[in-house]
Amino acid sequence: MQEILDCLAAAAAVSHDHGEPDKYVLPHLPYQVAADTLDRIRSDMPPPRRGAVFLMVLPAFELEALWEVLGVLRRARDADDAAAEVYDLVRDYAMRCFLPPRGIDEVVADLERILAVLLLDLPAVRMVATTLLLDGECDDAFRSARDELFAAWRAAGLSGIPGRGASS
Incomplete structure (x- = not known):
């Protein structure tokens, strides 16, 4: 998930620099904050142990970025024309870079599960x-x-x- 969000952040930044700030629905910052949040969660997580619980407190702005990105991914999944570029990027990345290949429905479900745990x-x-x-x-x-x-x-x-x- 983090890799997909990093790609969306980069694509949104390039799009903004080329005069198309709405091409990826959100500016690059929410995508990058969401990707960085997932990276921090993953890197701070201790090795799994049976029966262990790991407690992490996140700032509200990180959760808000995750929610914003989830909203865009849902719009892309639901064929919202404004999110067509997001759909194309996520679909291509998930189909070509994951083994087994994944669809956008699975990417949305992954982020929903992450938020379910966090909230x-x-x-x-x-x-x-x-x-x-x-x-x-x-x-x-x-x-x-x-x-x-x-x-x-x-x-x-x-x-x-x-x-x-x-x-x-």
């Missing part, structure tokens, strides 16, 4: 986050909340969640 707002999330932030004891209540969090991720269709033979 999951359940009492269990608040319990886990509070315990981790305060270096609290990982007691039975914590483990129960953590398991509820993992179950919510699995229900959202996220892979790599404990209970499916993988780590988080």
